[in-house]
Amino acid sequence: MTAQTMSPLHVTVVVGSNRHGRFGPVVADWLLGRVRAREDLTVDVLDVAGADLPTSMARTEEAAAALSGVTPKLAAADAFVVLTPEYNHSFPAGLKNLIDWHYSEWRAKPVALVSYGGLAGGLRATEHLRQVFAELHAVTVRDTVSFHGAAGSFDGEGALKDPTGPDAAARTMLDQLTWWGRALREAKRRHPYGE
Template identity: 50%
Template sequence: MELDRPLRLEVIVGSVRVKRFAPVVLDWFLERARVRDTYDTAVLDLAEIPLPQDLSASQVVDSFTDRIGRADAFIVVTSEYNHGYPAALKTAFDTVKYEWRAKPVGFVAYGGMSGGLRAVEQLRQVVAELHMVSIREAVSFHQARKHFDPEDGAANDAVERMLTQLAWWADALRTQREQSPYPG
């Protein structure tokens, strides 16, 4: 895919737990995303961004909102806790409103038996309400702490398909947003 300028990709890390596995999955993903000239990739690690639980205004919120607004696409790296996604992700999505709209999002999940897929399915409902486009292709690591394999052929194939689909949507939506504001 040939673009006149790279797509701004923000990778959001959802887990904020102590001794989380997220950095392992994040590093795996970044290694694959950053080889593509299509993207200008940055990381928004929610463990490092103290978003207020009460959704009140602050400098941190303003900075976070600005980064979301400048992004063309998102990848959410999420764990699954108790059959759901981390609370920090819900706070992040609820903190910002209009800046999420008409932008694509893909998911890289990890967890136990479901590999984080239950969290992803719940997040698809949240992002739909925010007027985002959820990329059908996702990446999932089952039993990640015990069996994570960076050379997993299925995961590597899935991430390539997801990044290709994400770029297509991000370019199409960026072009449309520049021509006409999203009506939502």
């Protein structure tokens, strides 16, 4: 293996909800604990709630200025973990806006999906995201982490009441993300994607 293959992958965790009163930060804190515990990953966080995204898709100077704090975080990532709630059987508009403003930043990179919601645990949102990321030439990893009845899974301090299943699922998902991230990083080094 090359030194680049062995060097830690730079992962950007995208917190995909900007709704008032959102539960996302609780799940994000748990997720970040799992990512930061790994020596093979480094992490950056991009929270849609803090991103000043343009509301119009017009490519203007104002839009470019608004994206100047977001685009570099996406571009620097070797891989992504996208955290999404399920709103109306899909993912939030703010997350779609973030995704749609970027193209090459997602391209030929792996994406892991973590979801939360009611009975479905956000799984319908993750299935919609798979289609969107496929169109952007990103690779979604097979295994996900989902929290069914998310608010009841965590205590008042933000800790999981029973971490056994979610911790195991996160380990599997992050192992897959790491494999894909290393493989794609090495492949792009040898032959840039699309050339």
